Amino acid sequence: MILPKQKQREQGFSLVEVLAAITILSIVSLVLISYFTHALSYSKSNQNKTVMVNLARNALFYVQKQNYDELSAFFREGKGQLSWDQCTKAGACSYDGALFNTAGKAAPPELYSVLNPTINGIDYHVTISYQDKLYDQMANSANVPKKEGAKYLLPVIVTVQPSSDVQGRQSEVQVEGYITDESIR
Numbered sequence: 001m002i003l004p005k006q007k008q009r010e011q012g013f014s015l016v017e018v019l020a021a022i023t024i025l026s027i028v029s030l031v032l033i034s035y036f037t038h039a040l041s042y043s044k045s046n047q048n049k050t051v052m053v054n055l056a057r058n059a060l061f062y063v064q065k066q067n068y069d070e071l072s073a074f075f076r077e078g079k080g081q082l083s084w085d086q087c088t089k090a091g092a093c094s095y096d097g098a099l100f101n102t103a104g105k106a107a108p109p110e111l112y113s114v115l116n117p118t119i120n121g122i123d124y125h126v127t128i129s130y131q132d133k134l135y136d137q138m139a140n141s142a143n144v145p146k147k148e149g150a151k152y153l154l155p156v157i158v159t160v161q162p163s164s165d166v167q168g169r170q171s172e173v174q175v176e177g178y179i180t181d182e183s184i185r
Contacts, residue, residue, distance in 0.1 A: 049173060051119050051122075051124075052124065052160040052161075052162075052172070052173035053160075053173050053175060055124055055126060055160045056126065056159070056160045056173060056174070057158075057175060058114065058117075059114050059126045059160075060177045062110075062114045063128055064179050067182075068179065068180070068181040068182055071154060071179055072154055072179075075132075075154060075156075076130075076132075081127055081128060081130060082115065082128040083115065083127045083128075084115040084116050085125070087112040087115055115128075122162055123162070123163035123164075124161065124162055124163065125160070125161050126158060126159070126160050127159045128158050129157050129159065130155070130156055135150060135153075135154070152180060152183065153178045153179070153181070154178060154179040154180075156177060156178070156179055157174055157175070157176050158176075158177065159173070159174050160172060160173050160174075161173075
């Protein structure tokens with residue numbers, strides 16, 4: 001039995017149809033690969049930001065556990081900040097040429113680790129800065145609770161940055177907070 005010519009021509013795909021299908025699949029694949037690559041990069045960036053926020057919170061919690069009167073005197077004397085570049089591994093921290101010294105005490109040795117942490121092989125640098133303008137606003141406020149609260153609070157901003165600019169990392173993260181007097185903790 002002989003098949004009509006039309007049925008013989010419908011037995012498979014032509015080379016043009018196969019090439020068109022491959023081209024369409026390639027374009028769709030490139031779009032999907034681009035999407036997943038971008039998502040992976042975004043996820044890594046968020047992971048690094050989360051690490052830096054946690055390091056900032058850790059530094060803030062650390063200084064909150066220190067003696068409020070000593071820190072208050074240190075910040076209000078015009079030193080202004082505790083910075084990663086002012087400490088050595090030996091635990092000595094210098095500020096304006098003098099060792100961190102309040103009430104005759106040297107800086108705690110763990111201060112270096114708080115201000116210079118290494119996480120997943122990446123070195124980070126932490127700076128804790130006193131916000132004197134915010135303190136002045138609180139202390140001179142017409143709002144009585146704010147004015148009274150200024151006696152017990154030191155407003156600070158904690159800045160964390162990676163030691164080197166590596167792709168996918170935020171340049172820095174800042175967390176604001178307060179160092180509170182032990183009498184209200």
